[in-house]
Amino acid sequence: MITPRFTCSQTAESVIISIYCPSTRASDVEINVDGTLFSLHINPYFLRLNFTNALIEDDASSAQYDPSTGYLTVTLSKEIKGQEFKDLDLLAKLLAPRPTVQEPLFEVIASQSTAEDPDSLVSRAQNLSLYDKEISEAAENDWQLPQQVPPPEQPTLSVRAHYGFLDMHSGYFTNIVYTENEINELGAQIENLTPSERRQRRIQREDEKWDEEYYMADFADDDNIQELIQWTNPRVSDPDSFSFTDKENMMMLDMPRKECKPSIFQTVLLFAYAYDARTTRLDPTPESAWTICSLTPCFSALDPPPYDTEIKLSTLQLSVDEVSASLVPSYRRSLAFPLYRSYALAEKCRDDVANILLKGKRTIFRCLLEMKDILDNHEVYYVYSKIWLGDFCVWTQANARLVEHSTISSDTVNVFASNDILIQLGINVKDTLISKDSLGWDIEQLEAIVSQSQDNARREEDSDDE
Incomplete structure (x- = not known):
């Protein structure tokens, strides 16, 4: 997957995300908003942004694609109107994955044997539902795809071909x-x-x-x-x-x-x-x-x-x-x-x-x-x-x-x-x-x-x- 070039800006009511994804089909865009997490997929591009505050999709939200420029403009409403979203210009911070919750560390003072019947362990594992397994697996992986800030477009000496x-x-x-x-x-x-x-x-x-x-x-x-x-x-x-x-x-x-x-x-x-x-x-x-x-x-x-x-x-x-x-x-x-x-x-x-x-x-x-x-x-x-x-x-x-x-x-x-x-x-x-x-x-x-x-x-x- 390619991380596209993008910029973010805001108004008092919404956050505007401008994404450069040329030569794509607007009908294939998949956008998901989950609190502070925004994700977009349109083959071959994938973008996941983690904001400081929550966003929502409502009637004021929109997504418009301009095929002449290749830019997709996504407008999302702020959950709390007037709230300031900080560090929208720090792209690497926005691309960083959502932090995972770390289990606290404990010092073991004393231990006692808690051996169980192997047959009992097998029966408990079999009783785990498919849903429980999926939740456990998702919690472990968090489904985070690697991303990095796309490099700025560099001038090239090669001449782009014209066709069609x-x-x-x-x-x-x-x-x-x-x-x-x-x-x-x-x-x-x-x-x-x-x-x-x-x-x-x-x-x-x-x-x-x-x-x-x-x-x-x-x-x-x-x-x-x-x-x-x-x-x-x-x-x-x-x-x-x-x-x-x-x-x-x-x-x-x-x-x-x-x-x-x-x-x-x-x-x-x-x-x-x-x-x-x-x-x-x-x-x-x-x-x-x-x-x-x-x-x-x-x-x-x-x-x-x-x-x-x-x-x-x-x-x-x-x-x-x-x-x-x-x-x-x-x-x-x-x-x-x-x-x-x-x-x-x-x-x-x-x-x-x-x-x-x-x-x-x-x-x-x-x-x-x-x-x-x-x-x-x-x-x-x-x-x-x-x-x-x-x-x-x-x-x-x-x-x-x-x-x-x-x-x-x-x-x-x-x-x-x-x-x-x-x-x-x-x-x-x-x-x-x-x-x-x-x-x-x-x-x-x-x-x-x-x-x-x-x-x-x-x-x-x-x-x-x-």
Whole structure:
């Protein structure tokens, strides 16, 4: 556990505790007040303060978290109004554990044998209730976790990396080693790696996870995969005109109010959604959040497109070749990480992405809301919703007013605000051909080996029948 930086102040009525715990989820905060003892737990932070006077939680007490600064402000009422709390600036004293009561020492003048029947001692021990044992154990340990005053923040020469939608975020993974983030491929250095280093680690991780035998087994026995391929995605077959549900309307109201410049590359996020929707038949499972994050390079390695260095970020029109370059990492990851690893299934997911784009902004937005809801309800991967999907949903609803201050011409903005550019992108995605050679693995050779083996087996079977 980490002891966070904190300060304490007071008014005549209350004590104010300001705690620095960046990149945390306010809903996970656990606060307990027991007389003079205040404790707070929010993974990975733990803080226990022992004040000189008693505090209480009442209607005047509150806890407010500001995600922009990372500070949690807790206001607790004094049990006795107007009472002065001393030494609030002595942080080490506040962190000191509550003193334990010491048993008095006695001098033995004389002793008398008090030996008891061993059977009697056993019976008395057995009669101790579980509650008595817990009280005894708690009294002995007092459940005190070690704490120390956190050192002041030191200036560093390293440059903190920026990531997320249009590289607008940083600091969200400062304490990632204390979380169960299984998709992180960058390790503890995630906040300091350059974009080129992140991309290098992503490619290395994909090569490590690639399993030729796994792929050949799925290619040879693909009955389940063929059922997934034959399934029809309702988001593609539904009519273009529909009404958002009450839940979707509430999610829209909770969207951040911010301006973003257009970036057409973010549509590759839909590939991971299409894969999970097809493999779960649009009924998300507890593994859906992991699947979506693992198949999205923007999440697992903070490595967004473009993956072709000749493409400029300001581009609003993507050619078929540029779309192909953007989808190659998604194909690679779909063949290296999830349960079903099939090139044919990846092709079907690309077709789903194209059809979703062709249906326009409203359908895209509904799919993103479903994807966002999956991540928002995960205790670890919700962070990717904060730094990617929330902003992407705002971008999807973009209109001329959102980009009026950008350097893009008004004509381009009007085109972008309509569905035209998304429909054209959908056409290019549908026309895209992701060759097996472009994935960097010997897929065609492996498939040929499996096909040849199956042909030989069939010929041997026919020979036996004759």
